[in-house]
Amino acid sequence: MNIIRLTKKTSEGLNEAFFNWLKNDILKINHEIIKNLHGSASLIIDLSNHIINSGGKRIRPLLTVACAKLCKYTGERHINLAAVIEFIHTATLLHDDVVDNSKKRRGKLTANLIWDNKSSILVGDYLLSKAFRMLIDDGSTLCLDVISKASLRISNGEVKQLASIRNFLTSESEYLDIINHKTAELFSAACTISGIISEVDSEKKNGLSEFGTFLGVAYQIIDDTLDYFSDSNTSGKSTGNDLKEGKMSLPLIICYKRSNKKEKKLIEHIIFKNPPTQNDFETIVKIMRKYNVKNDCIKKAGHFSTMAKDSLGVFSDSREKEKILSLVDFLTKRNT
Amino acid sequence: MNIIRLTKKTSEGLNEAFFNWLKNDILKINHEIIKNLHGSASLIIDLSNHIINSGGKRIRPLLTVACAKLCKYTGERHINLAAVIEFIHTATLLHDDVVDNSKKRRGKLTANLIWDNKSSILVGDYLLSKAFRMLIDDGSTLCLDVISKASLRISNGEVKQLASIRNFLTSESEYLDIINHKTAELFSAACTISGIISEVDSEKKNGLSEFGTFLGVAYQIIDDTLDYFSDSNTSGKSTGNDLKEGKMSLPLIICYKRSNKKEKKLIEHIIFKNPPTQNDFETIVKIMRKYNVKNDCIKKAGHFSTMAKDSLGVFSDSREKEKILSLVDFLTKRNT
Numbered sequence A, B: 001m002n003i004i005r006l007t008k009k010t011s012e013g014l015n016e017a018f019f020n021w022l023k024n025d026i027l028k029i030n031h032e033i034i035k036n037l038h039g040s041a042s043l044i045i046d047l048s049n050h051i052i053n054s055g056g057k058r059i060r061p062l063l064t065v066a067c068a069k070l071c072k073y074t075g076e077r078h079i080n081l082a083a084v085i086e087f088i089h090t091a092t093l094l095h096d097d098v099v100d101n102s103k104k105r106r107g108k109l110t111a112n113l114i115w116d117n118k119s120s121i122l123v124g125d126y127l128l129s130k131a132f133r134m135l136i137d138d139g140s141t142l143c144l145d146v147i148s149k150a151s152l153r154i155s156n157g158e159v160k161q162l163a164s165i166r167n168f169l170t171s172e173s174e175y176l177d178i179i180n181h182k183t184a185e186l187f188s189a190a191c192t193i194s195g196i197i198s199e200v201d202s203e204k205k206n207g208l209s210e211f212g213t214f215l216g217v218a219y220q221i222i223d224d225t226l227d228y229f230s231d232s233n234t235s236g237k238s239t240g241n242d243l244k245e246g247k248m249s250l251p252l253i254i255c256y257k258r259s260n261k262k263e264k265k266l267i268e269h270i271i272f273k274n275p276p277t278q279n280d281f282e283t284i285v286k287i288m289r290k291y292n293v294k295n296d297c298i299k300k301a302g303h304f305s306t307m308a309k310d311s312l313g314v315f316s317d318s319r320e321k322e323k324i325l326s327l328v329d330f331l332t333k334r335n336t
Helices: A016-037 A042-052 A059-070 A077-099 A117-138 A141-164 A172-197 A202-229 A241-245 A250-258 A261-272 A278-290 A293-314 A319-332 B016-037 B042-052 B059-070 B077-100 B117-138 B141-164 B172-197 B202-229 B241-245 B250-258 B261-272 B278-290 B293-314 B319-332
Strands: none
Touching (some): A016 A042, A016 A059, A042 A117, A042 B141, A059 A077, A059 A172, A059 A202, A077 A117, A077 A141, A117 B077, A117 B117, A117 B141, A141 A172, A141 B042, A172 A202, A202 A241, A202 A250, A202 A278, A202 A293, A250 A261, A250 A278, A250 A293, A278 A293, A293 A319, B016 B042, B016 B319, B042 B117, B059 B077, B059 B172, B059 B319, B077 B117, B077 B141, B141 B172, B172 B202, B172 B250, B202 B241, B202 B250, B202 B278, B202 B293, B202 B319, B241 B278, B250 B261, B250 B293, B261 B278, B293 B319
16 A cells, blocks of 8 residues: 655645745645545545645645744644645545546646546545544634635535636636635635634734635636646646636636637637647637737736735734745746 | 425425424425525536435435434424535435446436536535535534544445445455445434434433444445345336446345356356346346345345334334334335
8 A cells, every 4th residue: 555655746846945944844744644544445545645746736735834834833733734725625636637537637647547537536525524524623613614614615616617618708707706716715724724723813814814815816827827828848737728628717718808700709619629629729829829818817917926925914024924925926927 | 596396205205104294394404405505506506406306215314303303302403404414415426426427316317417427526515515514503513523524434435335346355244334334324423413412311322323323224235135126117216226337235245155156257247247238137136036135135134224223222212213213114124
């Protein structure tokens, strides 16, 4: 039976200074994850192992430990809570990959392809239930409240996203509402719970909550932009997935709105093809370039990234704050 | 937008006396379900509406209200908790139907066939998260503890069942372990929470917990037996699903163990065919009849059914107890 490896690899892609700062916590989170999966069916361990070790940035649990440091937290509960956040995120990824019929994530085969959709669905369910159990064992009603609300809103966002597939009436504000739910909620919860266990005042707690929300929105906009404009050789992120799935992400919404009649018809035709070809993808990217879509998406992400940084204004300057602010820049300026 | 209909139909299949006894509570549970889905994405309401109204016995939430009556509970929290149980069960059904690739449930098309697998996965996630939110709002740490443990064990059972598919080494005790997790846990939780909110002593709480467990095991054995021996015209339950899915259920385990070498080879051959034909199904049933499998499964269910009834020995005789005991017989002697 495999166990989750305690290597630096799990945080590849994070900037070096940030990684070094949180190195010990990363090891502790890995240990917590192993501990909590101990005794589960081997399929659960193997599959969780695969997805957790697949080279993701682990940004959400790291936000929990980084925010705990910002709040001068001295206990150990942030490690358990960071593992809870990672379990919820992993559960979401497992189900997302089935829903999106994904074949690759971060350049590696997705779990649903190596095992099967059944395993991904059931192990996802297990990890979500496990996260709730760990939260209940932690004993904080406030953390449970924040995370359970986030979990509900994440599913609501996923359902809304499903309803918006191939729907050209989807507006930018509907898109923002969807990513607020499906992405920003967990970012926000990951930050807020550190404020709760550190018992900071409500102003700071609100600051952390808003920081996570705005960072999550900025992060998702960049992610959606990279899906059209990333160089997969340098970023490890492949392009064209959102187009194949008919996702009405920000670049596509802006592109469609700015297109002329002929281009609009062409875009509609491509989106409804099953699946669109590499040529189709390049056609769309060409129209996007014509209308400066990439730069405008990055600007919009920048807007939310600035709001995220300003949300931490309630915290006085510190080494910790500086590290977190530099992480915001790193995450929202990656590969663009 | 559809809403969940307040009709008697939702409890079709339950014995008349039991239905009449709980009629008012059933209406209240329906109302609670509608209230809690209000404001959700329309897909969530439509899909939940379909599955909740698809003629199921609603046995799990009814156990909650029946046990509350047994405990002489006079409040209203049992209604909310019964809705929680129904939400968790519905979430499980939605995911199960995707995992099993089911086309029909209770004679009607499954949600994954009318909508799609994606919708079933995401709405299942939503309902599970919603159940946790409702539990947290109820405020009982003890109920949250019982139900979150059950939810974790249910997923563990589902994963174990997946690992046992087409595995002829699966023993009867492994089968019992699986159904203990995937079925009996929620039956047990549904009964236990009524003891908790009624604040009965721990002996009675344990009695309710064991009652639910044994009834769940008996119920699942009968369900698995009917999958080979039910008359779908009278029961609405179609046969042969477990064989198609390669599920190592009790009838198949017993049949395989009792078979001679030649029959064993034949059974293995059929199980690994994709999919087995109606003729294959009849061949298996014939071997089962030769070895008296049906009767022995019913006897085993009877063993657990008796244990369930004895678990209520800690409650003195009452009209409520009588109704519940008759329900046990109804559920474990249905169509056999």
